[in-house]
Structures are given as structure tokens and as C-alpha cells.
Amino acid sequence: MHQYKRSSELFDQAQKYIPGGVNSPVRAFKSVGGTPVFIKKAKGSILTDEDDNEYIDYISSWGPMILGHAHPTVIKAIKDKVEDSTSFGAPTELEIDIAKLIVDMVPNIDKVRMVNSGTEACMSAIRVARGYTGRNKFIKFEGCYHGHSDSFLIKAGSGASTFGEPNSPGVTPGTANDTLTAKYNDIENVKQVVADNKGEIAAIIIEAIAGNMGCVLPKKGFLEELRQICDEEGILLIFDEVMSGFRLAKGGAQEYFGVKADLVTFGKVIGGGMPVGAYAGPDEIMKVVSPVGPVYQAGTLSGNPIAMIAGYTLLSELNENPQHFTELADKCEYLHKGLDKVLADSGFAYRINRCGSMISVFFTDVDVVDFDTAATANNELFPKFFHEMLKRGIYLPPSSFESYFLSNSLTYEMLDKTIQAAKESLEAMKA
Numbered sequence: 001m002h003q004y005k006r007s008s009e010l011f012d013q014a015q016k017y018i019p020g021g022v023n024s025p026v027r028a029f030k031s032v033g034g035t036p037v038f039i040k041k042a043k044g045s046i047l048t049d050e051d052d053n054e055y056i057d058y059i060s061s062w063g064p065m066i067l068g069h070a071h072p073t074v075i076k077a078i079k080d081k082v083e084d085s086t087s088f089g090a091p092t093e094l095e096i097d098i099a100k101l102i103v104d105m106v107p108n109i110d111k112v113r114m115v116n117s118g119t120e121a122c123m124s125a126i127r128v129a130r131g132y133t134g135r136n137k138f139i140k141f142e143g144c145y146h147g148h149s150d151s152f153l154i155k156a157g158s159g160a161s162t163f164g165e166p167n168s169p170g171v172t173p174g175t176a177n178d179t180l181t182a183k184y185n186d187i188e189n190v191k192q193v194v195a196d197n198k199g200e201i202a203a204i205i206i207e208a209i210a211g212n213m214g215c216v217l218p219k220k221g222f223l224e225e226l227r228q229i230c231d232e233e234g235i236l237l238i239f240d241e242v243m244s245g246f247r248l249a250k251g252g253a254q255e256y257f258g259v260k261a262d263l264v265t266f267g268k269v270i271g272g273g274m275p276v277g278a279y280a281g282p283d284e285i286m287k288v289v290s291p292v293g294p295v296y297q298a299g300t301l302s303g304n305p306i307a308m309i310a311g312y313t314l315l316s317e318l319n320e321n322p323q324h325f326t327e328l329a330d331k332c333e334y335l336h337k338g339l340d341k342v343l344a345d346s347g348f349a350y351r352i353n354r355c356g357s358m359i360s361v362f363f364t365d366v367d368v369v370d371f372d373t374a375a376t377a378n379n380e381l382f383p384k385f386f387h388e389m390l391k392r393g394i395y396l397p398p399s400s401f402e403s404y405f406l407s408n409s410l411t412y413e414m415l416d417k418t419i420q421a422a423k424e425s426l427e428a429m430k431a
């Protein structure tokens, strides 16, 4: 059995100097209880904690480590680059290389602007949509997460919903007025919200495949109907591809589902583990962005050379070896089948949602299609399952509202070990 001696000590110390001991709330294990595990290092799909326990990683740093931790090519590129200084605040050739690569990989975009996080990307995309359309409001979906900027912390999913605080103090009613929320997968609800705010909506922003209420797939036709509503009403459709970008396919959800977005946002994989985000779109829309157009957006460290070389190297690897995506999907399907069997045998009510290399197990007896149905799985079974798995060396996301992210460094042997651990964990949960 694992010991968490050093992790406990570090967590005590961390709480003295850092709010809640962490720099992002989900890491505190609040929704599963217990002490968060402090990580020392990782290689491939194996995490090593400060007590030298090892875990098979199903978070992949929430997505970026799609080819595993400390990928040799990425690490070498960073090491080589860092000798030339870590930031200039002036343009570099590498920024052209990564922009060109992104435009090549992703459909329907001509230009891309790099920022430092997914939060910044989504915040900026909304500003661009407002500047372009001259309208103020936008629609987001309940349970989707678009980062922590004020206008999105309106019934946000993920961290916020885990804590049962749909609205954060500090967000003004004025800001909240311009954010409309609709139900995921409910097109009639979207039509209603649009009709009630006719001519006032700049954008509809969506996780085309949701990952922040667990993995929730769009119903057949839902994205197409959103596209149609946006075309009819002069609304921009924004795909938040911070999770799905360069993960579902080279071209992300647009390519995977065959639906065109007007603007896309990126994060996670795009930075290869460094703090990077981006937003992108066709010339017609991106021409409003400063310094060409009037919509201001800037960043002292945007396009940072170390971040860019990490992202460029990882994206190049994915671009040149598209079999990564099929291998990941195959592994995810294998895991799905294995978990499905042991869960069925266990007698617990459950649902599994899967798309590409994203998968979620929900302990519920209803199909999970939106935030309300996802919330039915936020019950006492999830923390038990989480801790039983952790004890057996499987590191799952510490919230029932988060998707697992597979890495292609997972081997079938590791998947078998995971399925076996799930079988034993479910048995232990019954005892």
C-alpha cells in the first residue's frame, strides 16, 4: 500500500504560503477528500510522487502530455533553445513556423494569435467576436468551461461546479448580464435564448466535445444546427478547442465532426506542457485584431521562444505521425471495453462516455448528455473509486466533472493493469 508521508508534509507547508496549498483548485483533492499527491517527476505515462510511489497517469497534465511526459524530442528542443535566452519581447522566426504549422493543420483558419493560457484565448476570442459584430452578449453552455475570466464564471463547470458554486463572488452583475447560458445538447433551448436576445448576440461559444462536465458528446446534428442558427442570425460560432485541439484529430473538433467554426481557441496540447494558448480564425474576422484592427489584445510573454519550441516540436510530431490519433482512439476503446466489463460485473449503475482519447466513467443510471445529467454522478461513489484506484497506482482526475486524457505512451499492459485495478477497486467499494 502507498504511503503519502512526504506529500502530507508538503501539503501542510504549501497551505501556509499558497491559497489552499495549490495554484489551481482541482489539484487540492477537495471533491475527493484526502491529501493531494505531490509529484516529483514523470516519464511517459508514469508519474512519480515525492514518496516514490508510481502511478499510471490518466490526466496527462489535463491534456498537453498527449505523447507522454518528458518526450525526448520535445525536451531536447527546449534544452537547445534555452541557451539563446528565454524571452525577447520582439518577434522571432519560430513564431512564423508555429503559426504556419497550426494554419496547415487546422481547417478554416488563416491567422493565429498566440497567448499564454486557454483562459486568455477564450477571453480574447469573445472580445474579437464582440468587436467584429458590434454586439455585446454571448451564449455559453452550462457545464462547459472556458477558463476563469469574469464573463465565463457564470454557472461554470469543472472546478467551480465541483465546489457547488455556480457563480463566483467578484464577478459583477453587469458582467453577468452579457453572458447567456443554454443547455448543452438542447437546440430548442438555444433557439429560445437566441430569440429572446435577437440582434444582440455576438457569439455562441462551445466545447464541441465537452470535457469539463466529464466527457460529454454532442448529439447527432446539434453542432450542425448551431452552425445554422449562427449563419441565420449573424452570430459567430466559437469552438473552444483548448481540450479537443490537436487531440481529437490534427484539425481538432472541426475536422472530427465536420462542422466549421468562425473562431477557434487552443491551449493545453498546443504548448507541449508550457503555458500557451491561441485563438485563430479567417482573415475576414482576424483583421479586427490589433495592430491591424481596433480590437486590443497583447502579451509581454506571448510567443515566448521556449513555449513556442515545445509546442512546435509536439505539434510537428503529431502532424508528421497522424497514426498517433488512431492509436490513441484504439487504446481508449480498449480501455472502454475493459472498464465496461468490470463495471457491468460490479452491479453499480454506471455510464461511460468516450470520444477519441477522452473518456469518463459516471456512477449514475441516466445517460449523461448535459450538466444536469453529469451532476447525477457527483455522488459518494466517485471519491471512493478515485481513492481505491489511487491506492492501486492509477492516477485519475480528482473530480467527477473531469475527463480522463489518454497519452499515446500508455501501453496495452498499462491499460490491462488499469482494468484489473478497476475490478479490484469496485470489489473494495462493495465491502
Ligand SMILES: *Cc1c(COP(=O)(O)O)cnc(C)c1O
Binding pocket: 116, 117, 118, 119, 120, 122, 145, 146, 147, 148, 207, 211, 212, 240, 241, 242, 243, 267, 268, 277
Ligand atoms: C482548460 C480549459 C480552458 C482554460 O485553459 P487554461 O490554460 O487553464 O486557462 C478553457 N477551455 C477549455 C475547454 C479547457 O479545457
